[in-house]
Amino acid sequence: MLRILHNTSYDFIKWWRVAALTTVAFILIGFASFAVTGGVNYSIEFTGGTLMQLLFKQPPDVAVMRSTLDQAGIHGAEIQQFGSPREFTIRAQDRANVESQGRGAEGVARRIDSQLRERFGADAFTVVRSEAVGPKVGSELRRGAIIAMILSSLATLIYLALRFEWRFGLAAVLSSAHDVAVTIAFIKLMNLEVSLMVVAGILTLLGYSLNDTIIIFDRVREDLKKYRGEPFRTTLNRAINETLPRSVLTHATTLAATLALLLFAGEVIRPFAWVMAFGVVVATFSSIYVAGPLLLWIERKWPRKESAAVGAAQRAADRAGRDGRPRSPRSAAASTMPSSR
């Protein structure tokens, strides 16, 4: 039987300060860069605008392309190489262009097409892909994405509240909020374009990370019954250790699939694949170091009625020394006696 990380008893919770510091630093760096370089790159789905992907017969001069578009009155278009040197994307999503698309979304694309054909020759390129979104559709999709995010958080919250008790639910939801913050920081630092697909990626990542949290919490719930009277911190650590092989295996297979997408599935899907690859890391990290300590904190702040004694014991134990060595149930129970009401 091949086994990794079997029967471990690492004290994960001990490192929560380091973990919290790391993740807060990462989020701060990400959000600080908002102040420096502006917001994230939204795709034309959200801003409205025109995106064209052109495949040229000969590698064209980008400066000529730019000046041609400028002369045609399409200012501020972003021209980017896309894969090969013959393939380019042109994005026009500045306000003037988007507003002109309110009268008919196809106008800007048609102008770009005709101007470039006039300059480079009628069959110098083929239009591989062309997307034009009017301002109204853009704002609708933006609203839809926000509603989807809120609804999906609410739905999970309600489900968790029904399945687990509220302490677990709250910890899981707070940890999900952390995941969103970290992912937004990641998207900003990687300069990924936020499209509807990336939003779908964030929601999938949330679900995936929540899965991890649920699996650990499920084990905590089970262990709480099994090892009554044990300090909560010990139970939590045990649950994390017990689910460790599963975590490693699942993350390995998911990472394998994600890397395959990232490396082989092409440019269009890449931002999504990046979000998911990051998601595997986030899920591992946040289910152990965010959801766990949060649950511990909540348990301490609002101890269970029937296990108020356990909470008290835990506080006593924590006062006694923060070495985090798992205590045996018996010693925990023993230390409960004096402090119980």
Added chain:
Amino acid sequence: MSNLKYRVALIGALILASVWALFPRTVIERTPRGGTFVYDTVKRVPLKLGLDLQGGMHLALEVDESKGAVANKSDALDNALRVVRNRIDEFGVSEPVVQKVGEDRIIVELPGVTDPERATALVQKSAFLQFQITDETQALDRVATRIDGIVRDRGLTARSAAASPTKTPTAGDKAVQSLFVGDSAAVAGDSAKRLATADSATPDTNTAALTGTRDGPFSRLLQPYQIPGQYLVAASDEPTMRLFLADSAVQAALPPGKVVRWGSDTVVAGGKSYRSLYVLDTRPIITGDYLVDAKPRSDPMEGTVVTFTLNNEGARRFKTETARHIQDNMAIVLDDRVMSAPVIQSSIGRDGQITMGRADVQAAQDLALVLRAGSLPVALKVAEVRQIGASLGQDSIDRGLVAGAIAIALVVLIMIGYYRLSGVLAVFALILYMLYTLAVLAGFDAVLTLPGIAGLVLTVGIAVDANVLIFERIREELDRGKTVRTAIDEGFRHALSAIVDTSVTTILTGAILYQYGTGPVRGFAVTLIAGILASMFTAIFVTRTFYLVWLSRTAAGRPLSI
């Protein structure tokens, strides 16, 4: 044991159902053959590919209210939807989608369209056909001086118009052609009934005679031409004239009961090109509503024409009206542009034709098509358009398949490497998972998109999670010294709650994405949901059955390879 038999039978039945759902079948669909589309039987796998995978065009249309508000938008859109659907049905696309979304939008999806401009024009063309008698009272001449005054007062100058782009005049030869051919016999009567063109005076004499007779800023631009109510405007003056005509005060000053319409062709005279401007009776003698059929025709004499047929009531009206207007000119106006204005020689009944000069046959085909389908009750504007080339779609499929194959290979390697025989069972379950997922997609007529493929690849990684959970539990139970059979039972029992919880949260996310996402993202949501359902079933039921089979075939006490 009978329990086990039922389990195996159920899995087998599901495999059969899945294979059947995915088996290439004969369907009747529109396929291109020799340039046109015909209904034909095709054999194909019943998995629908999204526009992003097979290439095509997605259009979202809205009521255009830039030229005045539309009173009952929803009703107008319903009527527009019917017209657009009629047009698209006749347009050569294999499986078009035309549907109303919400209260104010029509979605048109055209798989495999190679000429997006043509498709857009076809959908947007109003195709509002009117027959209006040209003005014979020189109504415009009488108000020209007043309009001159208005133009001067309001400071509308030629210079302000110069900023707007000038329309490129069409090639000269075409204009000459339409001048001599286009206007002659533009409406073919019933059998012997014919229409002759007005006497053609050469443009030169006309213009020469008139130059200098007018000097107002408005009237200066107008030169009366052959037909009563027809004027020529130099192509270079067209933007200025459009600017004048767009002015509200000028519009108010136009003769009552008359409308001003541009002609569709360009007249070349003396090396200069001119556009026609017509003054017409506002009341049409008949509209395209009575039209029952329209066909394109190519004629060596007349160029490209579209002939049409009116229904009984239309024919009756047309006959009385034309009888009243013999020797008058009747303008055939399509979407507010005068196509031609022949003289009515005698009353006309059922059939007529629209001359298109040298326009290509395709344009005539499209015009006939939109006339047959009926006119749009409201103007539509494009709110969103996505067009994806077929090559990009194929490329996406290829790359998706490669990524999927690599993902599966890696997952298989990890699972078998780590769990040995149990890993092999998990891999079998994974294969069934893929089969079931695709079958569910085919069964529910779901559309496979590029994000959908990404979702599938991703769920391959996530699908084994349930198996991993179970296997780890079984290992723990074995560690506690339980027998293989008990360990398996306990393992499944304990893992169940976690599997259900994680699946439900993912399905909730998927459902919300489906509700709020657009086409491609919906495809992702659908594969995600189908994938999670299939993975739950394969992990909980199929893998368990595999174990039960294994248990029933090995001697008790033999260690489990896990």
